[in-house]
Amino acid sequence: MVGDMEQVLIAGEWRAPIDATGSFRALDPATGEAIGPAFPRSGADDVELAVVSAAQAADALAATEPAHIADFLDAYADAIDATKDELVATAHAETGLPISPRLAEVELPRTSGQLRQAAQAVRDYAWTQPVIDTKAGLRAHFAPLHKPVLVFGPNNFPFAFNAVAGSDFASAIAARNPVIAKAHPSHPATSRLLAALAHDAAVACGLPAASVQLLYDIEPALGLRLAGDRRFGAIGFTGSRTAGLALKAAADAAGIPIFAEMSSVNPVFLLPGALRERGATLAQEFFASCTMGSGQFCTNPGIVLVPAGADGDAFVACAAEKFEAAAPMVLFSQGVQRHLADAVQALRAAGARVEAGKAQAGGPGFRYAPTLLAADGAAFLANAQALQREAFGPVSLLLRYRDENEAVALAHAFDGNLTGSLFAASDGSDDVAWRRIAAALRPRVGRLIDGKWPTGVAVSPAMQHGGPYPSTSHAGFTSVGMPGAIHRFAQWQSFDNVRDDRLPPDLRDANPFGMQRRVDGVWSDHTP
């Protein structure tokens, strides 16, 4: 700590801020009281130094042996595991998320596991996807950007999506690009701890010292300027639609690829037979999924579609009872609390009624009462944009649909989402409805889920954590799952008539990594 502010990690070292435009402290969301030290909001000079340093490190990092990159990712993962108690305690204090199981048993292992999956993708070179055409003398693969990546982290995963530890970070580094991490200001001490582990691991593994840099916060105007700075090769963002669209506009204007995840309501269709078979269980699971982490998940079930009729009524009554009985839940920040209150107000103004819960914010700290809203399918069809606004927190909107045809029409009315779920009967009685609704939903969601609630996101190569606009900025990419997530931060490069010893190793005849490559149209691990 220097003077009265924490140091920033810029240009390869922890240093006093040059021109902080202010300072801030983390707040305990359960009490609203400030905790921990003061952190700087970085100014233009600090940021410029970070950008220059990252740009200078980019060529060196791109030329670094992949084995060292993988060693770094593994070493960082080990350091996170070894620092688990301190990390979990710090994140708990700053976010209000439960230590167990959420932070200690779920999110932290997921974060280190994700870094190790990135290390494995680097070691087996799979992400470069070499293609060799011996007849045309052409060879191509995915390669580093040779420019830094700017990562904006969200509030809701202090580890797994942290700008200096999450999937964007792991993916960008795996593709050998330096990262400037703009952490979320709601958990600065957690971010500082992670950045210290990352920096130490980077130095120990021989990466250029400016490969990892950390800013705790910057003014929004400076963020927009950065997003349009062509010294960046790409941008990763996870957060609100408002912030995401503003950054996307700045990046688009400068021709910088931006991969922004920007909210989702994750429609869940409950089919009649499923409710008949296990309505009470589904109501219980729904309540758990909607309120887990105080509902602050990108894949929170924000809209649940329930058929008209007795089984649907019973489901609603059962769920309503749970929402009604629940105590107000701690949110990450006053901002989240305010946005949630605004969203609920807007949904009510658009015709949603309060089915259960208090639909209101409260204290101490930043809390909101779990709330169940409801509307008829016809109302949704008449006002679909307003009624599919995300309410980030422990709030869901139940849509009652009249019959299968209306359910299909509702599925067609959804904009792009991360996920879409269906629950069908085990006896086959919902199968026709399943097919019709799934057909409408499929192109509108990144992940189609059968018989499960959407809140779990496995780190898997077969994951799509992404979806059509406006849930993300590009439906062709995922932000979770290796090696796919790495392609966001890579460019496709071809070598035409280039002598073997001038090629990158994964494209050479000798195939030094013994990898599977597409050679003259067939998969091969041999020399062409």
Add this chain to the structure above:
Amino acid sequence: MVGDMEQVLIAGEWRAPIDATGSFRALDPATGEAIGPAFPRSGADDVELAVVSAAQAADALAATEPAHIADFLDAYADAIDATKDELVATAHAETGLPISPRLAEVELPRTSGQLRQAAQAVRDYAWTQPVIDTKAGLRAHFAPLHKPVLVFGPNNFPFAFNAVAGSDFASAIAARNPVIAKAHPSHPATSRLLAALAHDAAVACGLPAASVQLLYDIEPALGLRLAGDRRFGAIGFTGSRTAGLALKAAADAAGIPIFAEMSSVNPVFLLPGALRERGATLAQEFFASCTMGSGQFCTNPGIVLVPAGADGDAFVACAAEKFEAAAPMVLFSQGVQRHLADAVQALRAAGARVEAGKAQAGGPGFRYAPTLLAADGAAFLANAQALQREAFGPVSLLLRYRDENEAVALAHAFDGNLTGSLFAASDGSDDVAWRRIAAALRPRVGRLIDGKWPTGVAVSPAMQHGGPYPSTSHAGFTSVGMPGAIHRFAQWQSFDNVRDDRLPPDLRDANPFGMQRRVDGVWSDHTP
């Protein structure tokens, strides 16, 4: 022909325009005289009908058996081959491009071959890239957009990049998306002929009739409105930077992925030893590459870097002689002629001198004298943006570099390009320079070329016809080469816990296509 205007292909049939905003005729570029019939410039009602029809066809096309899509692509390719004489004669009349070898032996076979490669990619399903994680219960692949694709074709390849026959068209259809083709107005009869073949093949193969639609031209304002219409799933564009950036801004604002190819100067580095060994041959090859097709190639060698000294002087003298002796060359249109004159004037204003040729436009028709400009490396470094402006036509800028260090600095000064080429000595004397310059050039170009001129673009899975911004809008994608080009028009979709019979065939346990899939981290053509 209806009244005095040709019919448009909209909503599955050839029909009279509803609200043409004007009409135009093709011009013979060698004479400037109008040839052939009048074609409508389509108005908002025609365009709206096309968009509605395409959107309606999208789900049906996405659900079409891939085998039928492949049959269509093959049938269309066969029809193009069978109509070769008429196509070639029509394109020659409208573009001034030589019948032989260019149109008859190069571009037409390339076009039908490209359609057949797309058919093959559809048949072997390789473009869907299935990934299966049996432990997590997740399966993912690339899938259709379920929305139409809007393709803007360029002036310079009446077949191979035609909006209704080229790579964008083939790629979008291969991914089972309907296409609205906005043809280039400089070759309407060629586009009509192709569209007729495509439409007949589509109907014969059972594709939805509105899978292929053709607009000969629209007002720019209507084009911008279309580019921002969220009923489109993606946009393909090949053309000028000005038009490309305007369309990109409209598409970006609406969240529509646009794949725009927008000009390139394709730097070529001639190293000292190469000039010593074969300077005269290189001068001859350079002249041929620069003036082929009247220089109207995206990969035209627009800037050639020549070392100071006697061998460099001899190369310049030899090239200058050829440019000086060449007759003015026929360009595609008055617009191309005017833009070329503007570009040459701007380059001269930025400090380039005329080394050879007349640097001027002339007649009959639309001609320009092959022209060699020159500047010193230091001048380029001082004014790099102005001096790397594209001059689309038979014009190149020679940059004289003092030494290896200046050559490396020049390589660093280039913006994103489609290609970058190096010519080195065979005796190894240029090897150090090659490595240093190539290292600087590599991240700035899509295709790095060794010892060849850039004008040939092979249709190969190992091609990158694309490059960093502003040469294209996204360096992660290629517009030429299957299956890569198809991914531009696809979305990544995951299936979570979905029952086997509800999965698309390529993700089912039985692996009905016997394809190579990534299953639990390894390549396999078996049932998991």
